[in-house]
Amino acid sequence: MQPSRCLALGLFLSAACNILAAYAPSQELILVLALSWALNGLCQGLGSPACARVVNAWCRPEERGFFWSFWNISNNLGGGIAPVLAGVGVAWLGNWRG
Numbered sequence: 001m002q003p004s005r006c007l008a009l010g011l012f013l014s015a016a017c018n019i020l021a022a023y024a025p026s027q028e029l030i031l032v033l034a035l036s037w038a039l040n041g042l043c044q045g046l047g048s049p050a051c052a053r054v055v056n057a058w059c060r061p062e063e064r065g066f067f068w069s070f071w072n073i074s075n076n077l078g079g080g081i082a083p084v085l086a087g088v089g090v091a092w093l094g095n096w097r098g
Contacts, residue, residue, distance in 0.1 A: 003049075003050035003051075003053040003054050003057075004050070004054070006046050006049070006050040007046065007047055007050040007051065007054075009046060010043050010044060010045070010046030010047045010050070011047070013039075013043035013046075014040050014043040014044050017036045017037075017039050017040035017043060018036070018040065020032070020036045021033055021036040021037070021040075024036070051071060055067050055068060055071060
């Protein structure tokens with residue numbers, strides 16, 4: 001499978017898992033959330049090999065270290081900034097339950 005299609009498929013399936021989790025019925029909430037979270041992790045796993053192949057194909061060997069570090073820090077930065085943005089959104093909107 002081409003890396004771009006693998007990445008797109010993983011993103012689409014990950015989004016579907018998040019939508020499934022958002023509309024989980026309250027009777028089976030824990031079960032649906034656990035299954036959708038596990039499936040989401042598997043779907044997100046499609047992204048790493050595709051990105052690795054693209055970076056290796058697009059960059060010269062002497063440039064790969066820079067682009068690999070940029071790709072790696074973007075994952076860490078996103079994981080650190082997301083909770084801050086969520087907190088700011090809750091503080092700004094005042095009520096996270098609608």
